Amino acid sequence: MVYWCHNFHIFVLFVGDFTVSMASKRSAKTLSGVPKRKKAVMCLTEKIRVLDKLRSGLSYSAVGREFNVNESTIRYIQKKEQEIRQSVREAAPESAKVTSIVRDAAMEKMEKQLTLWIHEMTTNERSVVDSVVVRLKAKEIYGHVTQGQENVKPFSASAGWLARFKRRYHMKNVKLAGKAGSADREAAEEFTKYLLSIIHEKGYMEEQVFNADETGLFYKNVGKRTYVMRMASKAPGFKSFQDHATLLLCANAKGDFKCKPLMVHRAQNPRALRGKNLNRMPVHWRWNKKAWMASGIFWDWFHNCFIPEAERYLHSKNLAFRVLLILDDAPVHCHEELENAHPDVEVLFMPPNTASLIQPLSQGIIKAFKAHYTRELYSKAFEALDANEEATMMDYWRSVTIRNVIDYIGTSWDSIKQATINNCWGNVWPDCVKNFEGFEGVTKNIKNTVENIMHIAQQISGEGFDDMKEGDVEEILAEMAVEPTNKDLDEMAKHGIGVSDDEDTDESQPTTPRIVPLTAAKIAEWNSALEKIFNDMEECDPMLERSLTFKRLTSNAFVPYAETLKDLKRKAKQTRLKQFFKPVWEGKLLTPPSCESQTPEVELPDLAHHLH
Structure with missing residues (x-):
């Protein structure tokens, strides 16, 4: 019933x-x-933390309580430990933070290399990276990473896969050409507000705020239409003719200080530099086989070039050595390591796809430098041909050595005016700009240099020079990067990005050891260990006064770390920049992943109590 x-x-x-x-x-x-x-639902990064806790000796129940999951879930994660760790090793960090399932290793490798390829290609303003191109490239890379493997899963690079890929790697859109095309204006505006709040809160002056960025330089490029370049292109191994280097440029907001450029060349000790004092050159010389920037080189530049130069400059101005350094989100910029790399240097990273809108060096400084460099190259060519009537442009082009190139770079960087640099900060920090002429003023100066280049070129005999147009010069200035091959992508993925620091670093150059980042979790771990020691001493030591004395002295010594932990927790509670830049797919705001890592709440030692 x-x-x-x-x-x-x-x-x-x-x-x-x-x-x-x-x-x-x-x-x-x-x-x-x-x-x-x-x-x-735990992402792979959190599952790795679970596995590390189990390896440290904690029980299943203790780990379950810490992560607020059932003991059976912890046991299942341990059962899948090998697959989880393999998946995280193959994946990029961005993917591991949002992915909860173990994915196919070939797919992880392909996506990791695809993100590196997209980053490299979007540094070239003439590159078109739309959805169709990305899907075709994904299939090509997948075929490369699975070559020779058996039982390979089919991969069609569908639109659904692309949508999920963009979510995993926080790519708002991949549909337009170059940096400016994919620029995120909303994120740029939010970052600008955040930057200004930091400057106001901490009282940074325009002398103390710096921006650094890399750019590619084809230092013998005199224009594709010229006879010289057309003849060179017919020669075997043309890429070796069109010599390429990477430059790292850095300047402050006031515009009165420019760091010595860092030049990354493919040769360790070129013949033209043998016997030269590298420390007295107008560039910092570094090298690797691809002439790429690598994380080890950037880390070395930060400690051994940037900090000493900025410190000397600020002391000469009778200003405190307090620096705010603004960088883009390139993987080589050692994000986590730079957060606490130096107590007097604060580093802010711009969100993805915003450099073309707000990065000062991208607002005209780099282009002005390349215009000055090209004018210097043409001027020296004209002087050489005028001094020797029998010489040709090809003769001069072949005679240019890396030593000449370094001199041209130094002269060109020195030619950038303070007003030009200061005006290029107008989009991100308008109040620091003195006598703002607008970007039209910067553009006008560059245009004058371009006209000067054209005038010099017309006086040089040879096909392609006497009828050189403004568009030909603009093409030279826009030349920034070359597309990495699949083999290059393998090497970049293996070592993070760039090439192996161990393989390519010159032992004669200064090196700075890499450090493990000082995080809130690490300090909290030390804090917990101290608390355990204090409790054990009070229980085991029959002389209570002795254990309390040790506790008081140790707590006093730990105060700097306790203050650092409080500061890190305070920063973590502030609105994170990433929350401003939530990825958008087809006009819909995505829900941020629930497994976003957070700073753990940690009980600090009661220092006041210990002192009594």
């Missing part, structure tokens, strides 16, 4: 003398007043 109760929404079923009450899940929740436990 079945009765229906309107008040409680309960079915009561009588079967003989046995009564079974059944309530809907909603009714049970209402009656009990206890909310249903939300299902926890």
